[in-house]
Amino acid sequence: MAILPAKVNYYEYIMSDAWRRKRKAYWASNLRKDCFVCGCKRQAGFHLHHLTYERLGNERLEDLVPVCEPCHVMIHNNEKKHPNMSLREVTHFTQKNYLKEKELEAKQAAITQHIIDNPYVARGLDPKLFGTPRKKRKIQRRHAESQSRKTKT
Ligand SMILES: [Zn+2]
């Protein structure tokens, strides 16, 4: 955990009326209300996460960001994994990482959809040669027709 101002006990403060008022002030402000990391809408179990403990007990509303519970856990897990980063850095890092992963997932989903839409491409076949199954049947039918015409003459 990041270094706290010596005079404030974090656990006492978190249970205090002062912190309850601070939270109220945050939610009444026009600062963002969705999760700082994943952007999900405010819901039960939302936390206010400190970007810094520098001013703990006397923090600015800007020192706080709303986070959903899983994202909050993620931030503090990253904090443990990256002891050289400040809490603010870890928070931004967690957000960036999340967005990067989402982007990757979206790309993967797009590739999967492309394979579903283009089964011939997925099998390494040129769609121009094979086309859709319907087109293929049409080509086969025409071919059969021309063959039968040939045998008649
Ligand atoms: Zn979240």
Ligand SMILES: [Zn+2]
């Ligand atoms: Zn936190």
